[in-house]
Amino acid sequence: MKPLQAKLSKYTAPQEAKAAGVYPYFREISSEQDPEVIINGKPVLMFGSNCYTGLVNDPRIKEAAIEATRKYGTGCAGSPFLNGTLDLHKKLERKIAEYIGKEDVMIYSTGFGVNLGVVSTLTGREDYILWDEQDHASIIEGRRLSFSQSLKYKHNDMESLEKQLQRCDPDKVKLIVTDGVFSMEGDVANVPEIVRLAKQYNAAVMVDEAHSIGVFGEGGRGICNHFGCSDDVDLIMGTFSKSFASLGGFIATDKEITNFLRHHSRSYIFTASITPASTAAALKAMEIMESEPELQESLWRNTKIALEGFRAAGFEIGSTSTPIIPLYVRDNFKTFAITRDLLNEGVFVNPVVSPAVAPHDTLIRFSLMATHTPEQVKEGLEKITKVFRAHGVIE
Numbered sequence: 001m002k003p004l005q006a007k008l009s010k011y012t013a014p015q016e017a018k019a020a021g022v023y024p025y026f027r028e029i030s031s032e033q034d035p036e037v038i039i040n041g042k043p044v045l046m047f048g049s050n051c052y053t054g055l056v057n058d059p060r061i062k063e064a065a066i067e068a069t070r071k072y073g074t075g076c077a078g079s080p081f082l083n084g085t086l087d088l089h090k091k092l093e094r095k096i097a098e099y100i101g102k103e104d105v106m107i108y109s110t111g112f113g114v115n116l117g118v119v120s121t122l123t124g125r126e127d128y129i130l131w132d133e134q135d136h137a138s139i140i141e142g143r144r145l146s147f148s149q150s151l152k153y154k155h156n157d158m159e160s161l162e163k164q165l166q167r168c169d170p171d172k173v174k175l176i177v178t179d180g181v182f183s184m185e186g187d188v189a190n191v192p193e194i195v196r197l198a199k200q201y202n203a204a205v206m207v208d209e210a211h212s213i214g215v216f217g218e219g220g221r222g223i224c225n226h227f228g229c230s231d232d233v234d235l236i237m238g239t240f241s242k243s244f245a246s247l248g249g250f251i252a253t254d255k256e257i258t259n260f261l262r263h264h265s266r267s268y269i270f271t272a273s274i275t276p277a278s279t280a281a282a283l284k285a286m287e288i289m290e291s292e293p294e295l296q297e298s299l300w301r302n303t304k305i306a307l308e309g310f311r312a313a314g315f316e317i318g319s320t321s322t323p324i325i326p327l328y329v330r331d332n333f334k335t336f337a338i339t340r341d342l343l344n345e346g347v348f349v350n351p352v353v354s355p356a357v358a359p360h361d362t363l364i365r366f367s368l369m370a371t372h373t374p375e376q377v378k379e380g381l382e383k384i385t386k387v388f389r390a391h392g393v394i395e
Helices: 003-008 013-019 059-072 087-100 111-119 137-145 158-166 191-200 223-227 255-264 276-291 294-312 332-344 374-390
Strands: 036-039 042-046 104-108 128-132 149-153 174-179 204-208 235-239 249-253 324-328 350-352 363-367
Touching: 042 374, 059 276, 087 104, 087 235, 087 249, 087 276, 104 111, 104 255, 111 137, 111 204, 111 235, 111 249, 128 137, 128 158, 137 174, 149 158, 158 191, 174 191, 191 204, 191 223, 249 255, 294 324, 294 374, 332 350, 332 363, 332 374, 363 374
Parallel strands: 128 149, 128 174, 174 204, 204 235
Antiparallel strands: 036 042, 104 249, 235 249, 324 363, 350 363
């Protein structure tokens, strides 16, 4: 065995989980990702999706993707920098800029690629990136690639953020980067206070709206719109793989920033463009989100039912106020076992264990879609309560 394989063969955690019958990943779904999916030939309630609008199986979006494929083919065979820019891409960029309320938009092939390419590129060696300790992994990877000084502040702690801002050279560039809605815990960033501090210390602000577009704001425009802070946030990031029911991502900002990024952001320049089908799907999803407010109304109805139900049953759910509800277990193995038992009960949820979180913070991530019925939410509540009680997590 070569040294590389010998070193990596020591990683046996997946094999151990499989041997114990609790390995919870790569579960094969053989149907569309609706509120109910098919796994191993059986119907399962889906409470693990990030498509908060529930549009991923909407026939109008499917048809838009099909028509775009007929016209443009299945791919672009190149990056947007070279041969991979379609008129359809430019149309989507203009529509998002209008939707978000920014001068310009750049489309990336993935949401991860947006954060990786933007955060790593904007600031220089003598500048600063200030980031929430629970920011998404893509933000973490972006700041790791940057040559800038990296200053972490405590989660959603504005006093901690201000202390870090005070450490910065006032004449250098300072970029504060935060999730709008934190993807595992479901809590909301204090964007108004971040904006206030940014003004006081002459810093720029970037907000990742991956889990808040389609959920908050007028027509699903996100948490910055919800707080009335869009004009004061310098960069707004979003992804198409969640509420937009597609694949890809974008950064919405001013033209000075996009001009620089278009010629320096490596995950943009050196990655093939988003496919025509994904582009058309995102366009159609945005149109539906704007014109059908009942989607958000349904999502928040389901969220209210779930939050009240989990609290009444004695679950520990932290400070979430969103369709992302963390059900704390605080034990790695038990989190895996609960995930297995819930799947056997016909409920799909996602386990979140170390090293993604600290061992004492392991949880089941329960997430809602606008297309869940109240009856499905209540059935999920009942089955999850039953399994958590069986494992002694709640009384």
